[in-house]
Amino acid sequence: MRALLQRVLEAKVVVEGETTGEIQHGILVFLGFAKEDTFEKGQKLIDKILKYRFFDDEQGKMGWNIAQAKGSLLLVSQFTLMANTQKGLRPDFGPAMPPAEAKILYTQLVTYAQSQFPHVQTGIFAADMKVHLVNDGPVTFNLEIE
Template sequence: MRALLQRVLEAKVVVNGEITGEIQQGILVFLGLAKDDTFEKGKKLIDKILKYRFFDDEQGKMGWNVDQAGGGLLLVSQFTLMAHTQKGLRPDFGPAMPPQEAEALYEKLVTYTKTQFEQVQTGVFAADMKVHLVNDGPVTFNLEVA
């Protein structure tokens, strides 16, 4: 399981011309699920994301998490994060979880996230999403859990 986190001033997801999720300051999370990922792994990753300190505190250091910064969370499924890219010139998506399983796990993780944090928005699983963002910094981190 892999999450690409971007600290944003604003972000939104548009599907078929309609906004499906939108936040102001906060974290845009692209979430990739691998074949062997589980709900327990996902909970561990979500907990880490919510506690991860990469917002500036009163001393201007990365000391605050998203809640302390008063931000939101925009969670977007992205199977391409699981691609093997070490060989050749075309990504290998073999490691990604099959769509039906991934959608069920993603939805379960969205539900869990909403029980842990109030300001959660999402994209639409497997949709052709247009993601708009203003990266703050830029600050981007790649998180994984074992």
């Protein structure tokens, strides 16, 4: 399971001209699931994201998590994160979880995230999403749970 985290000043997801999720200051999270991923792995990843010291504290160091920074979370499913890009000139999506299973896991993880943190917005699973963001820093981290 992979998550690409971007600290943002603002971000939103637009599907067919409608905004489906929007945050100001916070973290935009792109989530990718591998075939062997589980809800338990996802819980660990969400917990890590919520505790990850990603924001500047009073000393200007990355010492605050999202709650301490009074930020929001925008979760977006992105199966392309699981592509194998080591060989050839075309991504191999074989490692990615099949869409039907991934949708269930994504929905479960969104519900879990919302139960752990009050400011969670989302994209729409498997939709043609247009993601708008203003990256803060830029600060971007790749987290993996095995």
